Amino acid sequence: MALTTxxxxxxxxxxxxxxxxxxxxxxxxxxxxxFDAVDVALTEAAVGAGISTVLMLTVLYYxxxxxxxxxxxxxxxLIICLVVGxxxxxGTYGLPPFGAADTPIHTHISVQYLERSINETGVPNVVxxxxxxxxxxxxxxxxIVVFTAAIxxxxxxxxxxx
Amino acid sequence: MSFEIYHFITSYNYYIIIFLMISGLFIVVSKGNxxxxxxxxxxxxxxxxxxxxxxxxxxxxxxPILADGYTIYSSxxxxxxxxxxxxxxxxTLSLGLSLVIRINEEFETIEEDELFNNELNxx
Numbered sequence: 001m002a003l004t005t006x007x008x009x010x011x012x013x014x015x016x017x018x019x020x021x022x023x024x025x026x027x028x029x030x031x032x033x034x035f036d037a038v039d040v041a042l043t044e045a046a047v048g049a050g051i052s053t054v055l056m057l058t059v060l061y062y063x064x065x066x067x068x069x070x071x072x073x074x075x076x077x078l079i080i081c082l083v084v085g086x087x088x089x090x091g092t093y094g095l096p097p098f099g100a101a102d103t104p105i106h107t108h109i110s111v112q113y114l115e116r117s118i119n120e121t122g123v124p125n126v127v128x129x130x131x132x133x134x135x136x137x138x139x140x141x142x143x144i145v146v147f148t149a150a151i152x153x154x155x156x157x158x159x160x161x162x
Numbered sequence: 163m164s165f166e167i168y169h170f171i172t173s174y175n176y177y178i179i180i181f182l183m184i185s186g187l188f189i190v191v192s193k194g195n196x197x198x199x200x201x202x203x204x205x206x207x208x209x210x211x212x213x214x215x216x217x218x219x220x221x222x223x224x225x226p227i228l229a230d231g232y233t234i235y236s237s238x239x240x241x242x243x244x245x246x247x248x249x250x251x252x253x254t255l256s257l258g259l260s261l262v263i264r265i266n267e268e269f270e271t272i273e274e275d276e277l278f279n280n281e282l283n284x285x
Binding site: 014017018021024025028031032035036037038039040043044047048051052055056058059060062063064077078080081082084085088089092095096098103109110113114117118124125126127130131135138139142145146148149150152153156157 | 174175176177180183184187188191192195197198200201204205208211212215216217218219221223224225226227228229235236237238239240241242244245246248249250251252253254255256257259260261262263264266271272
């Protein structure tokens with residue numbers, strides 16, 4: 001995963017960058033599978049590796065395949081990134097250890113969902129029941145976002161000028 | 163000192179996330195090509211996915227699909243949030259890519275530097 005990331009940074013041929021990002025998405029889906037997030041892994045494999053790749057290749061078809069050589073040296077961005085990275089590492093000292101069961105994320109609301117969803121919705125997959133039932137309004141908002149994005153894409157790409 | 167080592171071992175998932183996050187940020191800030199910037203943005207976004215999902219994992223737990231014979235489940239809540247985030251992510255990505263196509267139609271380039279130069283020459 002780290003190798004593909006470095007490849008994405010270094011390579012100038014945009015086609016290889018897109019293919020590398022597809023590989024990255026599949027690796028990400030595998031990692032999500034290891035973290036027990038099967039639904040998310042499926043979505044990431046379909047959306048991240050499938051649809052994104054198609055969209056990006058379409059854009060490359062309409063535009064250019066190669067990236068120009070950068071005009072400036074990237075010292076300042078590197079410094080910014082290192083500072084942010086240092087701050088993030090400092091932030092990990094406040095976070096719970098990996099894989100423990102007594103952290104707030106497992107003791108607060110998740111327990112409620114896990115205990116009640118089978119009786120209240122009858123769906124064995126808790127992720128589905130939370131997504132479609134308890135947080136249905138969230139999903140509705142998500143649909144609105146996708147709809148807005150579709151309208152945006154159509155209006156940006158409209159050929160005939162008014 | 164032993165706390166430091168313990169902390170380092172038990173939070174290695176955060177270091178992976180931070181590495182991915184930083185590389186995404188670096189691409190977005192330093193690269194001039196717009197398609198590459200969007201790839202970097204997607205990279206940053208996926209690192210946030212694991213930032214949410216990895217604390218939800220319990221060692222020895224299983225996926226949150228209720229079945230006989232399992233009692234420990236990973237937390238389902240972050241999964242729901244990230245499912246929404248993935249879909250919103252693809253929406254923003256497609257919007258950005260359509261902007262790139264439009265910019266290329268108008269200015270014949272997808273490099274930021276060239277865009278700035280064109281503007282300077284126009285004035």
